[in-house]
Amino acid sequence: MSISLADIFLMIWNTSGFAVIGWQELVMIGIACILIYLAIVKQYEPLLLLPIAFGVLLANLPLANLMMGPPDDHSSAGGLLYYLYQGVKLGIYPSLIFLGIGAMTDFGPLIARPSSLFLGAAAQLGIYIAFIIAIMLGFSPPEAASIGIIGGADGPTAIFLTAKLAPELLPAIAIAAYSYMALIPMIQPPIMRFLTSKKEREIEMVQLREVTKLEKIVFPIVVTIVVCLLLPSVAPLIGMLMLGNLFRESGVVERLNNTAQNALINIVTIFLGTTVGATAVGQLFLRPETLKIIALGLIAFIFSTIGGLLLGKIMCWVTGGKVNPLIGSAGVSAVPMAARVSQIEGQKANPKNFLLMHAMGPNVAGVIGSAVAAGFLLTMFG
Amino acid sequence: MSISLADIFLMIWNTSGFAVIGWQELVMIGIACILIYLAIVKQYEPLLLLPIAFGVLLANLPLANLMMGPPDDHSSAGGLLYYLYQGVKLGIYPSLIFLGIGAMTDFGPLIARPSSLFLGAAAQLGIYIAFIIAIMLGFSPPEAASIGIIGGADGPTAIFLTAKLAPELLPAIAIAAYSYMALIPMIQPPIMRFLTSKKEREIEMVQLREVTKLEKIVFPIVVTIVVCLLLPSVAPLIGMLMLGNLFRESGVVERLNNTAQNALINIVTIFLGTTVGATAVGQLFLRPETLKIIALGLIAFIFSTIGGLLLGKIMCWVTGGKVNPLIGSAGVSAVPMAARVSQIEGQKANPKNFLLMHAMGPNVAGVIGSAVAAGFLLTMFG
Amino acid sequence: MSISLADIFLMIWNTSGFAVIGWQELVMIGIACILIYLAIVKQYEPLLLLPIAFGVLLANLPLANLMMGPPDDHSSAGGLLYYLYQGVKLGIYPSLIFLGIGAMTDFGPLIARPSSLFLGAAAQLGIYIAFIIAIMLGFSPPEAASIGIIGGADGPTAIFLTAKLAPELLPAIAIAAYSYMALIPMIQPPIMRFLTSKKEREIEMVQLREVTKLEKIVFPIVVTIVVCLLLPSVAPLIGMLMLGNLFRESGVVERLNNTAQNALINIVTIFLGTTVGATAVGQLFLRPETLKIIALGLIAFIFSTIGGLLLGKIMCWVTGGKVNPLIGSAGVSAVPMAARVSQIEGQKANPKNFLLMHAMGPNVAGVIGSAVAAGFLLTMFG
Amino acid sequence: MTLGDSLIVSLIGFSVVFIVLIVLSALIQFQSLVLGYVARSKFQGDRQETLTAQVPAPEEKALMTQRTDTVDTGWSAGELRLIGVDEKTAAMIMAIVSHESQIPLSELQFKMIKAID
Amino acid sequence: MTLGDSLIVSLIGFSVVFIVLIVLSALIQFQSLVLGYVARSKFQGDRQETLTAQVPAPEEKALMTQRTDTVDTGWSAGELRLIGVDEKTAAMIMAIVSHESQIPLSELQFKMIKAID
Amino acid sequence: MTLGDSLIVSLIGFSVVFIVLIVLSALIQFQSLVLGYVARSKFQGDRQETLTAQVPAPEEKALMTQRTDTVDTGWSAGELRLIGVDEKTAAMIMAIVSHESQIPLSELQFKMIKAID
Numbered sequence A, B, C: 001m002s003i004s005l006a007d008i009f010l011m012i013w014n015t016s017g018f019a020v021i022g023w024q025e026l027v028m029i030g031i032a033c034i035l036i037y038l039a040i041v042k043q044y045e046p047l048l049l050l051p052i053a054f055g056v057l058l059a060n061l062p063l064a065n066l067m068m069g070p071p072d073d074h075s076s077a078g079g080l081l082y083y084l085y086q087g088v089k090l091g092i093y094p095s096l097i098f099l100g101i102g103a104m105t106d107f108g109p110l111i112a113r114p115s116s117l118f119l120g121a122a123a124q125l126g127i128y129i130a131f132i133i134a135i136m137l138g139f140s141p142p143e144a145a146s147i148g149i150i151g152g153a154d155g156p157t158a159i160f161l162t163a164k165l166a167p168e169l170l171p172a173i174a175i176a177a178y179s180y181m182a183l184i185p186m187i188q189p190p191i192m193r194f195l196t197s198k199k200e201r202e203i204e205m206v207q208l209r210e211v212t213k214l215e216k217i218v219f220p221i222v223v224t225i226v227v228c229l230l231l232p233s234v235a236p237l238i239g240m241l242m243l244g245n246l247f248r249e250s251g252v253v254e255r256l257n258n259t260a261q262n263a264l265i266n267i268v269t270i271f272l273g274t275t276v277g278a279t280a281v282g283q284l285f286l287r288p289e290t291l292k293i294i295a296l297g298l299i300a301f302i303f304s305t306i307g308g309l310l311l312g313k314i315m316c317w318v319t320g321g322k323v324n325p326l327i328g329s330a331g332v333s334a335v336p337m338a339a340r341v342s343q344i345e346g347q348k349a350n351p352k353n354f355l356l357m358h359a360m361g362p363n364v365a366g367v368i369g370s371a372v373a374a375g376f377l378l379t380m381f382g
Numbered sequence D, E, F: 001m002t003l004g005d006s007l008i009v010s011l012i013g014f015s016v017v018f019i020v021l022i023v024l025s026a027l028i029q030f031q032s033l034v035l036g037y038v039a040r041s042k043f044q045g046d047r048q049e050t051l052t053a054q055v056p057a058p059e060e061k062a063l064m065t066q067r068t069d070t071v072d073t074g075w076s077a078g079e080l081r082l083i084g085v086d087e088k089t090a091a092m093i094m095a096i097v098s099h100e101s102q103i104p105l106s107e108l109q110f111k112m113i114k115a116i117d
């Protein structure tokens, strides 16, 4: 084998990314930098948006091939992110994140006022509105379902469903979902003020009743049995969410509870975020469809907020003014951001108004609600 | 594609678990709830019994298919627990749990009195008694070996062996092993009182000698070399147990020691417990064999206790009354529950009697003992 | 099936390691014990050398087959370490370790004085010197490249490259790399004193300028884009190093930062160390090649040190004596050992001399430098 | 898929969510009713019994302490025990601090919450 | 497999466990004999030597502190150093608390163990 | 591969390392120049703005504390704030202690560094 200087320089040039970089990659690198800016400076859900953004960056550096599978004969290894991505593709990571979320979540406010669940159901409205419009815009049913789930305002659920129904839309949907979740404090307040009267917003709610430890322990078991029997396809999400919650409430497995909500969820978040971002290669991402998805995502968030508020108004009317409709918008999930928005808006109308605890009920109900919606869509189009 | 309302309702009903749930699933869900009750309220080894119980629950929700593998052409993903179960099937999880246990275990009392190892050997008697009876009852040799290992009173070892020899018996054996380990304070005392005289139980033992740091560091290396050379099939268990112990005793890798006994073992425990439980599908579990296994497990525990106590009595007699035979029953493993039972029984007979440290020697020796027994059985029937 | 006592004893003997142990295994067990001694008592990079040493021990216990793959029909499971080794083989572990290292590393001193990067480049000299000599000694180009990378003084990089180019040399190269890194305080000082005058060593350097948080945040993004575009094959290493650093510097993902530099890196270190060691089976390791590799590794370290020092002298001369050439040797990487050696040697010459912060720049630059060198070699011979 | 089909699917899908969550809501109310009576007396009795049967005094105490801690840290409905500060304000402050610092509430320890204005 | 076969297998299996553990026991006793003499002087000397050779004073101190901590936390045979309280009671209490709280002993810090009765 | 080839490969390889790191060095210097002016005013302003827009007062304070902590713990170039002790000695001691104890500097808290000699 004889090597000349020219050969080597040529080889280096040929293997450099500069030789083959196209406008799509450049645009995507720019988008990655914007997302990093939003994650760090604007603090838009940084725990996921930062890894996602870095994944976008890595996936669009030409020739790095981090997402490329091994050759068919497995004679050499595939790319790093290809292997880490298997946990997304097989639906493992979202379930493990739900395990950690379950361990972090207190369902006490929901148990204290079970009618919160109605609000958590109503605030899934945007899922279906976005689904219908997406169908009208020509998306296939599985694609439309994945786009609709953005309105669930729940990241792991959206990733779980999209990875199964329309993996080619994964980056757009994940980025839209986490961005809009971060934008909840900007998206919801105008709608809340438009749909409710000052009088409604001023309503102070009675303090929630005490919830016993036993109720909290029985809750995850009952939810698992009932929901997974009614809708088996949602078992990986609801089952893990409730297992995590049982770790938390049982009080006898503090080690597991602690690991589920720290080391395990953090490791999985790093892998999930980076590889979901890495599915955003330029040719696939820079299509008109992506803009449509982003627009549809916003519509979904808006209609979910509207759905929750409208049922909140109905419940206010039915209970003779005991329910502040502002807690309805918290039903979109986006825990705990949406509940805090309810708190802030309530306090603006009435400085003595403290809705946070009351909004946490619909807020965590919204997590169950969007998982159920995802289960239905998976059953239909999976 | 045309969809009518009736079609959709039919589809939902067909995909609901209620449509196909049978009596076996209902019984299993009931068993899962009982196990959860035992884990939380009675605190029966909750770190493993709670995940196992929840796994039983999840596996018996019809149509959720959490343990189903992917189709042969891998066109869609398998169930969540199917993937997590691979670590059990391939024998990885029990070894990693042993790594963590090694990092948590102080072999000092064993090094201070090496004769503890005799008691740790004698207290494996129940393994072989149960094996013989299982053969008589018509179990195949690999099945009988797996049933016998319940008498080792060591969960990871039992799971390791059963996953290789008789995976269809895994849930029954795992549940029996952990339940009886939790029941040690009820199973052992009557036998201890029956087999020993009050005088024997009153014996106070001389304080253990000092063990140097160097002895503790050399110990895991010597054990690894000798045991794995004598019985190579036990290397995954003893090797990892001793690596963890070397992390602990070396004092130079505190980071690894800490992670082995926290994040790593906890993550693996969650995966192992849930998926071992999830192997308990109704049709396989609700057979007469399961009742036989549970009965044989109790016999195994009883005879292991007897084995340890009898050798304890012999050592008491040989040493002219220097050894309290109560420490023999601690040789079954079930660390540190069995050692505490020795302590409590000793103190009942003689309030000035403190056997805990003396019982820890046989107690940790029992872990090595059951691993060696498992290695032998694997060599014979693997 | 009929079994006689003799049959069983024969079976036991046949399955015992003593029956088949050869001189190679005995020698390897001895080497493992020496490495354990060096790790614990001499504290030679114990975090990796201890797991490596124990892996050597486990892999040379005959018949334990911990590194054996499953049979082709997957009818039974492979060895424990075989599965854990896949993370090395596929290049996953070194990248994840770089993620943790990135989260632990402060590139501030490098940003404050970017010329440090020249020293981090010069101190890769040994890689190429060792490569040339290895070619002369008859090693194949991929083998020579893997041997050369020892001179990068960076463990994960050496393992990453060798696992891809010459996996059969992995244990020798990994052990050499980590041993020489631990021996830096013995290898470097004589060279440093030989190549520099007392006057040079006495030079005090001006304090580094302040580095803003913004510069630190932009740094990992710029490095990722530029380096991975220039040399795509280095993306798995540099990409993860910089992602970890971005976790650290962004300040908005403290959870991920913490997990990357604790639980995740520790778990991966345990798996990587043990399995890299386990590739050292006697027949492969006990060849003259291994001695050659160890000798070449020392040569590589020496010439890398020389390369850094010589450029340090040039920079001293160019800047009119503002740069103390002793910080050049820190460019080999071996963070932070090499920087401390610069500090100690500087203080010996001039008790008021504090070079540590100044040496940290070249030190972390050396990590980037060896990753770039590895990327080049992978492009050439991968 | 036609617009009509998508409307039908959506209607059914939205109904499914409501049905499942209404069923859940009913079950929780039922559960609370049943457990409400049994809970405090029976459950705690059971537990203490198990403990006394199994373990000597010192450990029981350690156990109790541990358990109380767990109970106190959640900010759920009725478990907030606040001293010297308005309950609602404290709850809000704690939730916000927890969210912003990315530390679950169960891991935060508030020694004192003092009004500034 | 016949009953006779199973008896033979069991006998052999039980013997294997005894043989392996007896061999281990003998080796540990042998190891303790050998190391007993060398240990304290040689090992510690070696270690200190390495340290002084490699590192300046301040770090040595940090190292020593760290190492002592590790040594003190285990509750093995002779390393328990108890002040003002019966050794055996303390050991028992610590082990029990450790087990019940699921915290390894090395991570528990006992500031004071006081008899109540 | 001949000796000549290996020499060429090495020359190119070494050049590649230099080229990449020199490019990096230039970019960092350029970045520092650009950011140097913008940084302090613009960046911090931006951030504070976002905060005030989004959140009420108490949380902002918690945030600030957290952020300051992060900034203070690194021992990078100019962020060391030392009181009552020689800067360079302190830096060295901290780095050494951090290395030896295997605790990243950001997790170590030095309450006081006192000279012994």
Ligand code: NA
Residues within 6 Å of the ligand: A123, A124, A151, A152, A153, A154, A331, A332, A333, A334, A366, A367, A369, A370
């Ligand atoms: Na939702």
Ligand code: NA
Residues within 6 Å of the ligand: B123, B124, B151, B152, B153, B154, B331, B332, B333, B334, B366, B367, B369, B370, B371
């Ligand atoms: Na045992």
Ligand code: NA
Residues within 6 Å of the ligand: C123, C124, C151, C152, C153, C154, C331, C332, C333, C334, C366, C367, C369, C370, C371
């Ligand atoms: Na280097």
